[in-house]
Amino acid sequence: xxxxxxxxxxxxxxxxxxxxxxxxxxxxxxxxxxxxxxxxxxxxxxxxxxxxxxxxxxxxxxxxxxxxxxxxxxxxxxxxxxxxxxxxxxxxxx
Numbered sequence: 109x110x111x112x113x114x115x116x117x118x119x120x121x122x123x124x125x126x127x128x129x130x131x132x133x134x135x136x137x138x139x140x141x142x143x144x145x146x147x148x149x150x151x152x153x154x155x156x157x158x159x160x161x162x163x164x165x166x167x168x169x170x171x172x173x174x175x176x177x178x179x180x181x182x183x184x185x186x187x188x189x190x191x192x193x194x195x196x197x198x199x200x201x202x
Contacts, residue, residue, distance in 0.1 A: 121173070125166045132159040164193060 139152045175182045
């Protein structure tokens, strides 16, 4: 059994995914409350963007864990999706 398939590694990925999900919920809650109070901040927008990026990274890692032992076409599809997401995130910044 390779190191990447150990239960402790899966457990670590699950913990990271959970805590990122909790952080995302807190950031969105704080942003909603402050938005209702008429307060807007570049810091909150930056935090929201960071959370979105973290969620994409975690989804990407977990997606790769799933498809790395699958058929070649599924791996190609995975990398096409990664490229689309990267272009969609980077293109508006340019």
